[in-house]
Amino acid sequence: MRRLMASPAGWTAALMLASLAMPDCRSEARAPHEDILATGTKLYSLRNEELIIRDFFQDRRDGFFLDVGCAWPIKENNTYYLEKHLGWSGIAVDGLPEYAALWRKRPKSRFFNYLVTDHDDSVEPFYRAELPDISAARPMKGPAGGPVKYEEIRVPTITLNRLLERNGVSEIDLLSMDIENFEVIALAGFDIARFRPKLACIEAKGANRAQIMEYFAAHGYRRIDRYLEHDPVNYYFTPAAGGPGLP
Numbered sequence: 001m002r003r004l005m006a007s008p009a010g011w012t013a014a015l016m017l018a019s020l021a022m023p024d025c026r027s028e029a030r031a032p033h034e035d036i037l038a039t040g041t042k043l044y045s046l047r048n049e050e051l052i053i054r055d056f057f058q059d060r061r062d063g064f065f066l067d068v069g070c071a072w073p074i075k076e077n078n079t080y081y082l083e084k085h086l087g088w089s090g091i092a093v094d095g096l097p098e099y100a101a102l103w104r105k106r107p108k109s110r111f112f113n114y115l116v117t118d119h120d121d122s123v124e125p126f127y128r129a130e131l132p133d134i135s136a137a138r139p140m141k142g143p144a145g146g147p148v149k150y151e152e153i154r155v156p157t158i159t160l161n162r163l164l165e166r167n168g169v170s171e172i173d174l175l176s177m178d179i180e181n182f183e184v185i186a187l188a189g190f191d192i193a194r195f196r197p198k199l200a201c202i203e204a205k206g207a208n209r210a211q212i213m214e215y216f217a218a219h220g221y222r223r224i225d226r227y228l229e230h231d232p233v234n235y236y237f238t239p240a241a242g243g244p245g246l247p
Helices: 008-021 049-057 080-086 099-105 160-166 183-187 208-218 225-230
Strands: 064-068 089-094 109-113 123-129 150-158 174-177 199-203 221-223 234-239
Touching: 049 080, 049 174, 049 199, 049 225, 049 234, 064 160, 080 089, 089 160, 099 109, 109 150, 150 160, 174 183, 183 208, 208 221, 208 234
Parallel strands: 064 089, 064 174, 089 109, 174 199
Antiparallel strands: 123 150, 199 234, 221 234
């Protein structure tokens, strides 16, 4: 049987029909990055944490956060904007039990009263300071280096692995951690390769900074240096390869 060959005119017509049938890839191109740090207004967080987190996720909806050392549910909080305005849910944990009643104002969050550390199932001292935001697992100095009055209370310990397992969490989008120089100890009880947060916002002060950098580098994360000028207290990390973070 003789094979039929299309004429040049037929080829042209076929190509035109094919181009009409193909989707316009330009319409599916990635949306341009919005500089939320420049255009947004901070509503709740103490510093620019809220704007940096929003900028990283580009106001993505319906994510999941883990807020360690969460303190107040609204004022000076890194995750309230995500829940209230973007529909996120998450877990919040703090050593002060009195925050539990306040966190009931956040229906998509679950609050737990624990001392987060590298071991479970003990009850240990936690120091409630007259300045609540510096309450910690050991007495801390005040903002100007002066003495602060403390009350010793007893709090159950837990690792982040156990906390997440008990609540059926398999992965998280945001890890926010501010626990007064106990971050490295808490991270020792966290399997970051298993839960793989897309962004980690970690308070990093003094000598603690080097250990935090070592931890994240050892687990395949990189610091997002462009955020340093916007927040002098926290470091922001994202997976070094394959993550959604920006250079």
